[in-house]
Amino acid sequence: MAIEVRIPTILRSYTGGAKVVEGTGDTLGDLLTDLDTRHAGLKARLVTDAGALHRFVNVYVNDEDVRFLGALDAKLNDGDSVTVLPAVAGGAFGFAAAAAISQHRAATAAVAARRAAVAAR
């Protein structure tokens, strides 16, 4: 069985216009690697060169933001539904400042996720 992945308009150039594609993988990272074999270039739009999820792309497994499920390590099961949405963000801010904030927020989210993982033990 496969995992259904909903692709936003801006990334449908990688899927031949398809709104929904299917893939397999035990984790989100594996799923994106699998998708990239058929939709070359898609993964690079979602994952940075450093191997982390792009800050301004939202990825959800079912109803959860993957940032709170371990990001690329988020576990997937057959029948899960993954949704990709480009973050809607902007503002009068300079780009460098926005990038600095985003890194800070990513770090904060990572700390929160780690705390949640520890609490769950």
Place this chain on the structure above:
Amino acid sequence: MLSIDRSIVDAIVAHARRDHPDEACGVVAGPVGSDTPTRHIPMDNAARSMTFYEFDSMEHLRVWREMDDRDEEPVVIYHSHTATEAYPSRTDVAFAGEPGAHYLLVSTREPDTEEIRSFRIVDGVVTEEPVRIVDAGVDPHAVQSYMFGQSPATVDYECSGS
């Protein structure tokens, strides 16, 4: 060109004024392919900042799913600039992720007047477009008008049978 109903523009401006000096943001949904914004959805600015806005990720998912279920799409994505002009910043351009949307900017830097401008942002290229504010009363696309429970402005005496 963006054609948008005056009542929706008024609601967007009210939202921007309410959140000033923080930036306000939101969506106006409309039927897929119609290019007509009909349903105003004010969104939380998760950044709560005077110079930055970002949709809350869970609200974003909920609203986008709801639009999907209703065969709608984000026709307008709006936000306010509270100290600068209503023109997309480099940040706005870098993050613009809905190539089909009209990006509406409202500047609230002047206390008494608002600057309202609309842009297409596709592949990093900004193109300004005219904004046509449509008064519902003179909507050229309207083929009929209805009145519900109010005193009629005109009365059709032809129906009285006399």
